[in-house]
Amino acid sequence: MFKGRILSGMRPTGSLHIGHLSVLENWAKLQEEYECFFTIVDWHALTTSFNETESIQENIHEMALDWLSVGIDPEKSCIFVQSHVKQHAELHLLFSMITPLSWLERCPTYKDQVQQLSKEGKDIATYGFLGYPLLQAADILVYKADTVPVGEDQLPHLEFCREIARRFNYLYKREIFPEPRAVLAKVSLLPGLDKRKMSKSYNNYIAINEAKDALQQKVRQMVTDPSRIHKTDPGNPDICVVSTYHGIYTPDEVTDIQESCKQGTIGCVACKKKLAQQMEVALAPYRDKRDYYAQRPGLIKEILQNGKEKAEARAEATLHEVRKAMHL
Incomplete structure (x- = not known):
């Protein structure tokens, strides 16, 4: 019997480094106790790299290889690519209709990241970047995930997700969405070879x-x-x-x-x-x-396809309830 349902994901940036290991090893442990949905969030990657998409498919493949290599098991967890499940986008759109703009603007990391990335020459004064936490909320709630493994820096985003769940349930007088709780992950912050942040x-x-x-x-x-x-x-x-x-x-x-x-x-x-x-x-x-999985690219495609079908079925069941509640 599972303790609950988990949704977590990573942006596809290519093969991962050992600084990511503590997160992935934690996922591998959680899949023994929870129903887990792990997604490669390629739409989220576009929020800061919308003009650099040439390598995104290769990066998705590389990330899938790394996940499988550290023990994320497709027999135990649903592994899929975010953009393959269009219900994420639909729920994000519907949530955008009920979300006050001020809620997005007050996100504690938003202005800091805009300033930081602007200094690096990236123009991210876009709705996609502003709406990043809302898409994240849709990612979580479309599966009715009640548990999310996060670091402390992500707690404000999870609280935002909880606010969206409460607002939707209140507006449409249906208890459709749970208010997901955080499972704080212990992350080993490894420095890079030169003592700076590993990157x-x-x-x-x-x-x-x-x-x-x-x-x-x-x-x-x-x-x-x-x-x-x-x-x-x-x-x-x-x-x-x-x-x-x-x-x-x-x-x-x-x-x-x-x-x-x-x-x-x-x-x-x-x-x-x-x-x-x-x-x-x-x-x-x-x-x-x-290396085993890298030599079997067809198997990777099969795993992601099976994950897509499982995720899509769960997400569509949620959207059926949402459309009914909103009289759509």
């Missing part, structure tokens, strides 16, 4: 499917204590990216490794080599499973 745009990331040789090379590039010149010099693990990664990939040894660093009894080269070995052990199963 493809900074080219400081490690992909989930990173090849063994490339992984070793990237670990060698990690920033360490700049004041440590010789391997016998005492180091400061608190400012070392390698030490942060050891805390995740060698948790049983990290205390000893940090103490050896402080005493100058382990050099940065040896420390990085040990980390690379442990990371390879952790990531190899993901890479192998990804």
